[in-house]
Amino acid sequence: MSNVRVLVGTRKGAFVLTSDGKREKWEVSGPHFAGWEIYHLKGSPADPNRLYASQCSGWFGQVIQRSDDGGKSWTQPGTPPGERTTPEGMPKGESNKFVYDISTQTGKPLTTHQWYDGTQHPWEFKRVWHLEPSPSDPNTVYAGVEDAALFRSKDGGTSWQELPGLRGHGSGPRWQPGAGGMCLHTIILDPNDPQRIFIAISAAGAFRTDDAGKTWQPINKGLHSQYIPEPTAEIGHCVHHVAMHPSRPKILFMQKHWDVMRSDNSGDSWQEVSGNLPTDFGFVIDIHAHEPETIYVVPIKSDSEHFPPDGKLRVYRSRTGGNEWEALTKGLPQSDCYVNVLRDAMAVDSLDKCGVYFGTTGGQVYASTNAGDSWAPIVRDLPAVLSIEVQTLT
């Protein structure tokens, strides 16, 4: 029988929730890294016991953690106890070293980006928002960071190198931070084409590479953002999240700052599919494991009111790839609920029926074992949830 492992990143630590395939009884492990912000943790598709975690703190900066036993124990890559690798006999400690590439490949202009006041500001590393393990190699993992850039490790997180072609695209000086910082928060590795990667940045937009990260192009045609001087500009859009179903890698769904969007051509163009949503602002978007036209969002009232409309926590599901949406409310609070669901805080399992999971800033992790028809909390009182990932273990 299959098991399910839910990886939860919160403001004050990580939690691992496990259950058998019935998904009725859950064991809660944690907090791991108590007191630290865990922006994201995710397992390797090639080795489900290999997990990577982004651990950070305003005081102590960024730390990368790795588990090789499904989250039971963790080490900073390159520094397991007893491993001695330096001439002095001490382990190396470079797994938290994220240094921007300022070689001629990236070019001098890319040492700065646009700041809130319109002036140019130096690129400064702050944290890792998202870790995306390779589908085929447990030791290869990508990191999306703030200030926006894409890094890759090929040695299990021990050392990191920037893929500088992204900032070398040329539009870098016009990228600017959103309210949450200038973060690269979405990384999608095309399951059929290892040369193709999609990423998204707040607030620069979405980009795609077709040559494994050497060169990139913005893929924002069709996006319309009233909050930038030129609403249809090539870059500057505040993309909140992008999702792809592995069976149809050319079709993308996007939750933008406002608007839910769809692309049928790998991002070359987008059309709005917000349809009858009560508000098209939100952060998360995800896709049913077995029905690639079934998508989920959690509408949030507005960019200044980061909570559900009318105090009702509702997941909206479209079975038509957008435009026609139904509210899913059974088991979710329908009064006095003012939590948010952040951009990386929804995921699905691949059981039948598809499980859908999301976490809130109020510390609840809700699960549906029937594709969203009904919901129940796995846990109610964690710290604010930053991210959710799900592993289906066979």
Next chain:
Amino acid sequence: MIRVILPPHLRGLARVRGEVELEVVGPATQRSVLDVLEARYPMLQGTIRDHVTQQRRPFLRFFACEEDLSHESPDAPLPDAVVSGAEPLLILGAIAGG
């Protein structure tokens, strides 16, 4: 022998309890002490000083002998009482929150 007291989160990363005792060869300064500390506990690299600039992270402070040494030159000699081991060098997170 120089005694260093780390904040709890860094003790957790370094897998140590209580004080850390360091043998520093040559003049004892913030820089030389941190060099030895990071050599023994490489997992602390980047958590006290920036990897590239070697600047103290903004929300960390260095206290010793009831004085704030955070704004001293990293190459300034540490107080005699720290060098002799009579007093510890405290590395701590600045108070934040409400």
